[in-house]
Amino acid sequence: MKKQYFIYFLLLFCSQLHAQQQLTKVEYFVDADPGYGLGVDIPFTAGTTLDVNFSVSLPGNIAEGFHYVTVRVKNTNNQWSAVLTRPFLKESLTPRTTSTVTAMEYFIDADPGYGAATAIPVTAALTTDNSFTIPLPSNISEGFHYVTVRVKDANNQWSSVITRPFLKESLTPRPTSTITVMEYFIDTDPGYGAATxxxxxxGTPVVIPFTAALGNLPLGNHNIYIRVKDANNQWSMVGTKPFTVASTFGLVTSQTPSAWCKTAPFNVFYQVFGTYASDNVFTAQLSDASGSFASPTTLGTLASVSSGSIVANIPPSTTLGTGYRIRVLSSSPAITDNPSVEFSILDACPPPCATSLTLVPTTDDYSSGVLIKETNAQTGIVVATNRITGTARVTYLAGKSVTLNPGFFANNGTVFIAQKGGCQ
Structure with missing residues (x-):
């Protein structure tokens, strides 16, 4: 059975080499050159430049492994261009049937071979979620190393490996010493000994309540940092605690999403302090793409006097981007200097939490925008043969698997991410 591979070439140099002559022939060959004019013809429209997509049909007897496809063009002066060559891999993939996981093993740094690594106890099942402790060899050196894990199924087939780096470092315990200095700073570190x-x-230890001077901090989220120094002139690690500076009205809470799609409503959560008039209205506003509220966009309103959430809708005409901010205002009393939170506007949302998602060429090709394609966070699968081109930024999320079949590609200049996750 023949397999087809899509190869893309941009042949703009030919007309420049030969005084803007018309291009009259395009051909390709696989591996060995059969001679000028004897390659496989590629249909195209004659012109001085060429940008053509075509399919390469592989010979039925071509061996498994790496090969090369080569393209060249000819102009009306019967002059041939230099060749453009791209490598490709022919590999027959036999689908594996679902099989029970029967063994798990790990090794550190060097692979001792399949079945010869350290065994991890595992209960036979179709899937496994296992936690285990790795005792380090006594002779392992200080520095960075790698631990690798793999599993084997009932068909005696091994999985691909999962590798994680780790650092071995011997820490010399410090002797107990009297704490002599304590200081704090807010947001920006002025340097050791220069904080408040x-x-x-x-003494040792020290437990002490104290009042921090906030000064003229702006409304919004901040962090306070605390550290101590002992009698040996050694500073501790820094403890940190987030806090909020608010006027009568509190800021948008962390429950509000940091990114959303233009076609789906979402909730903007807010928290209030103080007393509001009975006719008060809370308004959720969106800044421009640079974060300015000089001409804000109203996302939604709510007549209320207490904490809650506002149903927000992003206008369809809003430009996609990551520089937006959201804030909530009150009308009675009218408070407009409230803090805002960062917000990104994505393209259209996917359908509500599908179990599976199949993305095919043309229908599901993406050339621009910021998109998230997701399925169920536990059982969802994504199967893709579509194309990502232009300036598109696309993320595939699935709880079980993301499969990229032959035909799928993401061009240079795009951003493509496939990772475990998804909707509930």
Whole structure:
């Protein structure tokens, strides 16, 4: 059975080499050159430049492994261009049937061979979710290393490996010493010893309440950092705690999504402090693409006097981007200096949490925009043979698998991510 591979070439140099002559012939060959004019003809429209997509039919007797496809063109002066060659791999993939996982093993750094690594206890099942402890060899050196895990099924077939780096570092315990200095800073570190000092009685350990001076901090999210120094002049690690500076009205909460699609409504959650008039209306606003609220867009409103959520809708005409911000305002009292949160606008959302998603050429080809294609976060699968071109930024999310079949490709200049995840 012949397999077809899509090869793409941009042949703009030919007319420049030969004084803008018309291109009259395009041909390709696989591996060995049969001679000028004896390659396989590629249909095209004559012109001084050429940008053509074509399919390469592989000979039925071509061996498994790496090969080369070569293209050249000829002009009206019977002059041939230089060749353009691309490697490709022919490989017959035999689909595996679903089989029970029967063995699991790991090794550190060097692979000792299938079945010769350290066994991990596993209960036979179609899927496995296993946690285990890895004792390090006593002679392993300080520095970075790699641990690799693989499984075997009932058909004696091994999986691909999963590898994770780790660092071995010997930490010398510090002797207990009296804490002599405590200091804190907000948001920006001024340097050791230059932060705001906290008065306390030296000792080990130290538990002390204190009041931090907030000064003229702007409304919004901030972080306070605390550290101590001991009698040996050694500083501790830094402890951190987030906090919020608000006026009468609180900021948009973390439950509000950081990105959303233009075609689906979502909730903007807010928290309030103080007392509001009975006719008060909360309004969710969207900045422009650079984060400015000089001419905000209203996403939704809610007549209320307490914390809650506003159903928001992004206008279809809004440009996709990552520089937007969202804020919530109140009308009575009218408070407009409320903090905002970062927000990204994506393209159209996928259908509600499908179990499977099949993406095919033409119908599901993407050339622009920011898109998320997702299925169920536990059982979902994505199977793709579509094409990602232009400036598209596409993410595939699935709980079980993302399969990229022959025909799928993502061109240079695009951003493509396939990862475990999805909707509920």
């Amino acid at each position: 000092s906290v008065n306390f009685t030296a």
